[in-house]
Amino acid sequence: MLVCGGGIYGAWTAYDAALRGLKVALVEQGDWASATSSASSKLIHGGLRYLETYDFKLVRKALKERRLLLQIAPHRVWPLRFGVPVYADSRNGTLKLKAGLTLYDTLAGFPDGQMRHRHFGRAQFSDHFPFLDEASLKGGFTYGDAQTDDARLVLELVAGAMAQGAVCVNYAKLLAWNEVRGQVCGATVQDGVSGITAQVRARQCVSTAGPWMAAIAPDQAWCRLSRGIHLVMPALQTGEAILLTAKQDGRVFFIIPWYGRTLLGTTDTDYRGDVDRVVVEEEDVAYLLAAANRYLKTGWTRQDVIGSYAGVRVMKQSDAAHPSDASRDWELKTTGNGLLYAIGGKLTSAREDAAVIVDTVCTRSGVAAGCATGGRDFPWKPPRKFEEWSDQTGAQAQRLGIDAECAKWLRRRHGVRIEQIYRLVGEAPQLAARIVPALPFIHADLLLCARDEMVVHLADLLRRRLPLLILARLDTAEVRRLAELVAPVMGWDEDRIAREVEACGP
Ligand SMILES: Cc1cc2nc3c(=O)[nH]c(=O)nc-3n(C[C@H](O)[C@H](O)[C@H](O)COP(=O)(O)OP(=O)(O)OC[C@H]3O[C@@H](n4cnc5c(N)ncnc54)[C@H](O)[C@@H]3O)c2cc1C
Incomplete structure (x- = not known):
C-alpha cells in the first residue's frame, strides 16, 4: 500500500495499515506535518461551536476520540x-x-x-x-x-509506523500515479535530497495529500x-x-x-x-x-x-456564506482508476477516519484484519501509570538540573524517550540549559531531535521538532549558533550551515 502525504491522515493511515500487517510505504514531499497538520490550533476537541449548527454526530465522534487519545x-x-x-x-x-x-x-x-x-x-x-x-x-x-503538539503527534505516529515495518520517507515527492489497464498500480517518486527518481509498485494507493488533493480532485466542486x-x-x-x-x-x-x-x-x-x-x-x-x-x-x-x-x-x-459555517466532515472517495483519497476532517478524528481508509484497503485486498489503533497505547507512551511516571521523571530532572517547566514539556514532547534526553544531560550537564530563556526547550532536546527525528533541514528542527522559529524572534546569530551545535550530528560543513541558516531567514 502506497500512501502519499505525511500529515496527520497519512501518518494514522500508515501506522494502522502497518499494524494490521500490510506492507506500507508513506511518502511526504516536504517534512512530516509541514502543511496543515502543523498549522492547527493544536486542540483535540469536540468542537463546542459545532453544537450551534446541530452537528451532534461530528461532535460526538470527536469527543469519543478525545477520550480515547487522552487514555492511549x-x-x-x-x-x-x-x-x-x-x-x-x-x-x-x-x-x-x-x-x-x-x-x-x-x-x-x-x-x-x-x-x-x-x-x-x-x-x-x-x-x-x-x-x-x-x-x-x-x-x-x-x-x-484537550491539547497537543500537532507536528509531534504526526511524528510519533510516523515513528510508530516505521517501528512496525513501514517505509516512511520525507522529502520524497510523488510526481505521478502510474496505471496499468486504467488502474493505479504505484507511482513515480522523487527523492528531494538526491534528486533520484524511483518507481514504487503498490496494489493499493491512497492519497492523503490534503489541500493538494483537493486542488486536483476530479470532483473539485466538492471542496x-x-x-x-x-x-x-x-x-x-x-x-x-x-x-x-x-x-x-x-x-x-x-x-x-x-x-x-x-x-x-x-x-x-x-x-x-x-x-x-x-x-x-x-x-x-x-x-x-x-x-x-x-x-x-x-x-x-x-x-x-x-x-x-x-x-x-x-x-x-456548501451554500454557507462563510467558511466557518461549512461542515468539518470527512469523506473517503475514489477516482476512476481506483485511487482512494481522503478529503476534509480534523486532527482530532483522523485516527477513526484513517481506520476507514485501511478497512477499505483490507476489503479490496482480501485481508481480514480489523482496526489496530483503537485501544493501543501510543509508541512513546510510558509503560507505567502516567502520574507515577511523571513524578519519577520530574524528580530525575531536578537531580539533573533541568527546571520543572522544561521537564513537564519534555515529558509531553518525548514520552518514554525522555530517558535519552536525561542520558545526554548526564554526559554533558550544560545541555540542561534552556535554548531561549523564555521558552521551555533545552539544548539536549535539540540534539536528540537532530539525531533521531528524521531532520533534513534546519527549518525542520527549528519549526516543527522544536517550534523555536515560531515561538521566539531568533536573530541570525542565534540561528547560526544552533546550526553549529547540531552540525556534527547532521554532518553539515560550513557551506551547508550557511545555506541552512539562510533558509530559516524571514
Ligand atoms: C487554522 C486551522 C486550525 C485547525 N485547528 C484544528 C484543531 O485545533 N483541532 C483539530 O482537530 N483540527 C484542526 N484543524 C484541522 C486539521 O489541522 C486538519 O484536518 C488536518 O491537519 C489535515 O491533515 P491532512 O493530513 O489531511 O493534511 P496535511 O497536513 O495538509 O497533509 C497533507 C500532506 O501531503 C503532502 N503532499 C502533498 N502533495 C504531495 C505529493 N505530490 N507527494 C508527497 N507528499 C505530498 C503535503 O506536503 C502535506 O504535508 C485545523 C485546521 C486549520 C487550517
Whole structure:
C-alpha cells in the first residue's frame, strides 16, 4: 500500500495499515506535518461551536476520540480547560451556554470533574481570568477539552509506523500515479535530497495529500478551501484557554496557552491561492488583534506579535456564506482508476477516519484484519501509570538540573524517550540549559531531535521538532549558533550551515 502525504491522515493511515500487517510505504514531499497538520490550533476537541449548527454526530465522534487519545497517549494529548465569559451583549447568554455545555458533557459520556463544565459568578470569573475586561461582565463558564503538539503527534505516529515495518520517507515527492489497464498500480517518486527518481509498485494507493488533493480532485466542486492563521503572543496570567466571539462578525476564536506563549486564532477565509505558498496576510493579523482587544484590559499591539503561521482547511462545499459555517466532515472517495483519497476532517478524528481508509484497503485486498489503533497505547507512551511516571521523571530532572517547566514539556514532547534526553544531560550537564530563556526547550532536546527525528533541514528542527522559529524572534546569530551545535550530528560543513541558516531567514 502506497500512501502519499505525511500529515496527520497519512501518518494514522500508515501506522494502522502497518499494524494490521500490510506492507506500507508513506511518502511526504516536504517534512512530516509541514502543511496543515502543523498549522492547527493544536486542540483535540469536540468542537463546542459545532453544537450551534446541530452537528451532534461530528461532535460526538470527536469527543469519543478525545477520550480515547487522552487514555492511549497521555503524554501526547493533555487536558486543557477553556473559559467562556458571558457579557451583557454576548451572543450566547448564560442559559444557552449552560444548555450547550451540558449537552457537550453528555455527548462526551459524562466525563470526570476535570473535564466537566463549571459556572462562575462575575467576581470568581474575573479572578480566574484577571486580564479580561470586566465592564458588563456577568460571569462565565469553564469546560474541559484537550491539547497537543500537532507536528509531534504526526511524528510519533510516523515513528510508530516505521517501528512496525513501514517505509516512511520525507522529502520524497510523488510526481505521478502510474496505471496499468486504467488502474493505479504505484507511482513515480522523487527523492528531494538526491534528486533520484524511483518507481514504487503498490496494489493499493491512497492519497492523503490534503489541500493538494483537493486542488486536483476530479470532483473539485466538492471542496472548499479556507485559510486559517494564528498569532503567537506573550503569555497571559493563566494556564487555561479562552473561547471568545469576535465582535466584528460573531465568529468564535481562541486564546490558547502553548509552550509558555499564547496562540491567538484562528481566522477562516475562503482560499483560492497557491497551496504551496500559504502566508499570513496583514489583514488577518489586524482582524485577530482587533477581536482580542475587545476583551483584553491591556490590548495587544502589532509589536507584541512574536510569530505567526497559516494553514489551509479542506471542507465540503456548501451554500454557507462563510467558511466557518461549512461542515468539518470527512469523506473517503475514489477516482476512476481506483485511487482512494481522503478529503476534509480534523486532527482530532483522523485516527477513526484513517481506520476507514485501511478497512477499505483490507476489503479490496482480501485481508481480514480489523482496526489496530483503537485501544493501543501510543509508541512513546510510558509503560507505567502516567502520574507515577511523571513524578519519577520530574524528580530525575531536578537531580539533573533541568527546571520543572522544561521537564513537564519534555515529558509531553518525548514520552518514554525522555530517558535519552536525561542520558545526554548526564554526559554533558550544560545541555540542561534552556535554548531561549523564555521558552521551555533545552539544548539536549535539540540534539536528540537532530539525531533521531528524521531532520533534513534546519527549518525542520527549528519549526516543527522544536517550534523555536515560531515561538521566539531568533536573530541570525542565534540561528547560526544552533546550526553549529547540531552540525556534527547532521554532518553539515560550513557551506551547508550557511545555506541552512539562510533558509530559516524571514
Ligand atoms: C487554522 C486551522 C486550525 C485547525 N485547528 C484544528 C484543531 O485545533 N483541532 C483539530 O482537530 N483540527 C484542526 N484543524 C484541522 C486539521 O489541522 C486538519 O484536518 C488536518 O491537519 C489535515 O491533515 P491532512 O493530513 O489531511 O493534511 P496535511 O497536513 O495538509 O497533509 C497533507 C500532506 O501531503 C503532502 N503532499 C502533498 N502533495 C504531495 C505529493 N505530490 N507527494 C508527497 N507528499 C505530498 C503535503 O506536503 C502535506 O504535508 C485545523 C485546521 C486549520 C487550517
